[in-house]
Amino acid sequence: MSGRASDLPGDLDDIVGDWLTVPDVAERLGIEAGRVRRLLQEGRLLGVRRGTPPVVSVPAAFLVPGHLANPAAPxxxxxxxxxxxxxxxxxxxxxxxxxxxxxxxxxxxxxxEESLGATPIAALRAGRKTEVRRVAQALL
Structure with a gap:
């Protein structure tokens, strides 16, 4: 990747695909919506406001089957x-x-991301955390 993420083309809806609202995330995780909001505030989960009216939405790819939470060690x-x-x-x-x-x-x-041969989220889901973070650190 050359440059900052804000320099990249494309609308978030076009590149992300599936989104979940806070209540949807809560249901999938089996927790209260307030706990999902805390995960967002604590930086353990990432969401953005989107839609009309704008609501906090989380890319569905950030959630995985429970046994794959750490794909490097299922x-x-x-x-x-x-x-x-x-x-x-x-x-x-x-x-x-x-x-x-x-x-x-x-x-x-x-x-x-050319150096990963995939998107960073796909690489993370494949258990390639170290490579992804190395690429992220190089963005400084």
């Missing part, structure tokens, strides 16, 4: 249901440290 004993991709929080911290806002971070996660 847990066959994990309970059924969904979980937040474990590598998301640390990667998001790196992006925020480089100055990305939430919309820029979402755009970066879903834009093809």
């Amino acid at each position: 847990d066959p004993t994990a309970t059924a249901g969904s979980a937040v991709l474990s590598a998301l929080q640390g990667t998001l911290t790196v992006l925020r440290d480089t100055g990305f806002d939430d919309a820029e971070a979402v755009r970066w996660f879903f834009t093809d």
